[in-house]
Amino acid sequence: MSEGDGEGLGPVLAWVLDRSHEASALDLAALIDEAAGRLGIGSTRLFLADIQQGRLNLLPQPQGPQVPATLDIDGSLAGLAYRTQRVHLSRDRSTAWFPMIDGIERVGVMQASMSGPAADRMEAGRALASLATLLVVSQSSHNDLLVRHQRTRPMSLQAELLWAFLPPRTIGTTEATSAAMLEPAYDIGGDAFDHTFIDGVLHVTMLDAMGHDLASGGASAAAVAACRFTRRSGGSLPDIATTIDRTLARWIPDRLMTGVIAELDTHSGDLSWINCGHPPPLLIRDGHVLPRALERDAELPLGLGFHDREPPARHHVRLQPGDRVLIHSDGVTEARSPDGDLYGEDRLTDTVIRSLASGHSGAEALRRLVQKLLAHQEHRLRDDATILLAEWHPNASATPASPATPASSDAPPAGRHADA
Numbered sequence: 145m146s147e148g149d150g151e152g153l154g155p156v157l158a159w160v161l162d163r164s165h166e167a168s169a170l171d172l173a174a175l176i177d178e179a180a181g182r183l184g185i186g187s188t189r190l191f192l193a194d195i196q197q198g199r200l201n202l203l204p205q206p207q208g209p210q211v212p213a214t215l216d217i218d219g220s221l222a223g224l225a226y227r228t229q230r231v232h233l234s235r236d237r238s239t240a241w242f243p244m245i246d247g248i249e250r251v252g253v254m255q256a257s258m259s260g261p262a263a264d265r266m267e268a269g270r271a272l273a274s275l276a277t278l279l280v281v282s283q284s285s286h287n288d289l290l291v292r293h294q295r296t297r298p299m300s301l302q303a304e305l306l307w308a309f310l311p312p313r314t315i316g317t318t319e320a321t322s323a324a325m326l327e328p329a330y331d332i333g334g335d336a337f338d339h340t341f342i343d344g345v346l347h348v349t350m351l352d353a354m355g356h357d358l359a360s361g362g363a364s365a366a367a368v369a370a371c372r373f374t375r376r377s378g379g380s381l382p383d384i385a386t387t388i389d390r391t392l393a394r395w396i397p398d399r400l401m402t403g404v405i406a407e408l409d410t411h412s413g414d415l416s417w418i419n420c421g422h423p424p425p426l427l428i429r430d431g432h433v434l435p436r437a438l439e440r441d442a443e444l445p446l447g448l449g450f451h452d453r454e455p456p457a458r459h460h461v462r463l464q465p466g467d468r469v470l471i472h473s474d475g476v477t478e479a480r481s482p483d484g485d486l487y488g489e490d491r492l493t494d495t496v497i498r499s500l501a502s503g504h505s506g507a508e509a510l511r512r513l514v515q516k517l518l519a520h521q522e523h524r525l526r527d528d529a530t531i532l533l534a535e536w537h538p539n540a541s542a543t544p545a546s547p548a549t550p551a552s553s554d555a556p557p558a559g560r561h562a563d564a
Contacts, residue, residue, distance in 0.1 A: 151182045153268050157275055164279050169289040173205035176254070176276045183268045186259035190244070190276055191215060191222060192252040192293050195307075195329045197511050200226065200252060201293045203280075218515075222253045227508055231266065240266075242273035246281045248321065249312040250507065300331045302361030307332075309365045314507040315339055318539065319410035320346045323507040324532040325514045328525045334360030334401070335473050335528035336368050340375075346408040347375060349384075350532055351446075352422065352473045353401045363399040366391055367446070371405070381405050381418045382455035385446065389420075393449035400447040404471050406534075413463040413536055418456045421445035423477065426493060427461075428468040431501055433493045437461070438469070468506070468535045470496060475527035481520050496533065506533045 160179045167175055173190050180188040191200035200215040200222050217223035225232045225241035229250065232241045242254040254273040258265060284290045299307070314323040322339040326332055333356030338349040349371050353363040367388045374387040384405050392399060404425060406417035417425065420443045427437040443456040463469075472492065479487040495516055499509035510531050517529055 151184075153183065153271060156182050157271060160272075160275055160279075167279075169203070169283055169287045170205065172276075172279055172283065173203045176272060176279075177205060179272060180256060180269075183265070183272065184259065185265045185269055185272070186257040188257075188272070189255040190252060190280070191255065192244075192280065192290070193217065193226060193250060194296050195294055196296070196327070196514075197250075198515075199296060201296070203290070203293050222255065225253050226250055227504075227511075229505070231270065240269055242269050244273050244277040244280070246277050246312065247314075248316040248505075248507075249314045251277050251280060295330070297330055302356075302358045303330055303332045305358070305361045305365055306336055309368045310336065311338060311340065315341065317341060317410065318537075319344075320408060320534065320536050321506055322346060322348055322532065322534045323505070323510050324530065325510040326528070326530045327514050327518065328528070332361070332528050333357060334364050335475065335530040336364035337530055337532050338368050338371055339532070339534075341410075342375070344410050346410055346534060347406070348408075348471065348532055348534055349403065349405045350422065350471045350473065350530060351388075351401055351403040352475075352528070352530070354399055356528065359396065359399060363392060363396045363401060363447075366396060367401060367403070381407060381416060381458050382451075385418050385420060385456050386451050389446045389449060389451040392447035393452070396447070400445045402445050402473075406469070406471075408463070408469075408534060408536060410536065410538070413465070413467075413538070415461050415463050415469065417459055419443060419459075420451070420456055423472060423474055426470040426472075426489075427463075428470060428493070428497060428500075429464060429466070431497055433497075463536045465536060465538050468500070468533055471532045471534075473528060473530040475525065475529035476517060476531055478527065479517055479521050479525065479529060482522060485520075487517060487520050492531075506535055509533065 156179050160175060163175055177188045180186060190203040192203055193200055198217055200217060202213045215222045217226055221232050222241045225243050229243045229245060238258055240256045240258055244251040244254055254276055256269050280290060324337045326335055334353030336351045340347050351364050351367050353360040370387045370391045371384050374384045392401060402421040404417060404419050404422045408415050424439040427434045440459050444450050476492055477487055477489050495513045496509050499512050510533055513531060
């Protein structure tokens with residue numbers, strides 16, 4: 145930034161951090177806008193992605209220019225920045241859209257109305273968007289204004305219960321990435337997922353409880369808690385399955401659950417997993433599904449108390465760099481169109497592989513898959529549909545594209561798809 149164009153980046157970011165400790169969510173957007181002015185960027189607005197990742201919703205602030213309250217992720221320049229995780233400029237370079245990313249989890253976008261040459265302000269804009277993201281995420285756990293602006297309608301009681309237990313949808317390091325999607329987001333019943341990193345190991349879990357009511361949501365929430373309790377106590381995969389099985393049998397009887405519990409050593413590529421009555425994971429290598437690569441003899445579902453006496457078998461396979469493991473609930477492949485056409489495994493894998501081959505991240509590939517799945521059932525899912533995609537990419541960037549170089553482009557017409 146040239147001298148006189150604004151204050152120094154470091155002092156301004158430090159000022160934001162100092163002011164943010166007691167700032168409300170409404171103050172937060174205004175605080176970032178004021179910081180942008182001090183940096184010579186111009187005015188800013190923050191847009192947060194809704195939980196289904198179809199819309200970007202404006203976080204209000206007391207003053208500033210009027211802008212649309214909501215933007216389409218698939219039909220706007222803001223959505224393009226969100227989908228590609230890259231900075232995008234309007235054709236006249238007067239407006240920049242900065243992706244807001246927490247780790248590799250997409251949170252929203254920051255709009256900046258540039259008051260001077262855009263190229264001189266990219267570094268400051270990216271830093272301010274990153275700081276705004278951290279502040280939004282840190283306050284989302286205790287500020288309902290932020291939560292409401294990541295929703296487009298009320299949730300069911302069981303969905304509220306489950307989302308309170310779920311981790312970020314996308315996590316990653318330079319060695320591995322895990323992305324998940326869950327629908328119907330506002331009315332989930334019994335599906336749940338969990339993923340985390342532990343000392344070079346990626347742990348992933350997918351659960352599918354019987355039923356679609358509050359008891360089902362409670363069973364999945366208890367199972368996630370049992371998984372974390374055992375994992376954080378140093379338990380193995382069989383220990384986790386046994387604890388979930390025992391917990392359900394004792395406290396939530398008559399609620400069976402299928403599940404896949406897996407660990408990936410991100411240094412060696414060793415994948416270990418347990419499958420308790422769930423559809424087998426799929427292994428994607430070089431753009432193809434390896435038939436039956438992760439299919440093993442079925443174990444009984446969780447909740448019967450059987451695994452407390454005889455722990456389920458643990459399976460192993462060595463992955464190759466670039467391999468992806470796709471885990472899904474039966475609500476994906478068994479989704480039916482109004483005329484009875486099953487979505488099926490072939491359509492599932494073809495959609496994901498084509499999207500990945502086009503250069504999209506795993507998170508974006510799953511977002512597009514869910515859109516196609518919802519369209520297949522005319523947006524009326526009859527069962528929970530959960531998908532998790534884990535990728536082993538040692539010594540590679542965890543993000544799909546570097547945001548260092550801004551792209552100039554026009555927003556596509558409303559309602560029209562815009563590919564990156």
